[in-house]
Amino acid sequence: MRVVVLTGAGISAESGLSTFRDSGGLWEGHDPMQVATPEAYADDPGLVQRFYDERRAALPRVRPNAAHHALVRLEDALGDDLLVVTQNVDDLHERAGSRRVHHIHGRLRSAWCTTCDARHGWDGPLRHEPPCPTCEEATLRPDIVWFGEIPYGMDVVEQALWDCDLFVSIGTSGVVYPAAAFVHWARGATLELNLEPSAGATDFAESRHGPATRLVPAWVDELLV
């Protein structure tokens, strides 16, 4: 059975990472959705770099939860027939042990040089404008896909959705495209696992509601019987 799993901020919520649209919380008085944009970066790069520096620095303080671990069990059973596509920029899937993870919105622990196009693994801050290790220009930005930018690896994702027997969406509000459209691209059965019905809940053949740490392990158990 070929399975594509899409994850969003809800899968990392119980690890202690904030979601985008649930908390209504502000970061330094700003809506995070306004900070995570190319326009905000052009207006005030220092502010946007601080936003991502803080989130990058927080990663070692959080751990993968039972939902991340359940997806590793699924990969152990399905091997290359499972693809995890995540909108999350954290590294909790990898730290749980998932190997086939596709980060369509980029990764916090990567920096992208807008001068030479090199990408570098990055764990420290970027706000002090460090030189790019490749070209030495001080033009490193977070390797993150903002609104209006093209998500990564869409050809691979599109093909996997086309070929899958089952598409499962976990912990995402279903308001950001193209991920919100994956349910329409998937050829197989569709299932939503989310705290509450998402914006696209009625597009799924089946929807289950509750915390990811309960729903995801239970669903994996069911599939592996």
Ligand code: BJW
């Ligand atoms: C739990 C839980 C628990 C809580 N257990 N569940 C008009 C119409 C259609 C499209 C557009 C339009 N105008 C513009 C667009 C395109 C635009 C877009 O979608 N805009 C919409 C706002 C309308 N999209 C883009 O620009 C994208 N690019 C693009 O489309 O390029 C064109 C192209 C596409 C394909 C091929 C070729 C070309 C880029 C989108 C970039 C999104 N970037 C961000 C920020 C960067 C990353 C970061 O800083 O972290 O990505 S925005 C933000 O939203 C972030 C997230 O990845 C993304 C999705 O959020 P997510 O994960 O769904 O989180 P929440 O908070 O919204 O929801 C959490 C859910 O979990 C909730 O439902 C909770 O209930 C649930 N939950 N606790 C289970 N314990």
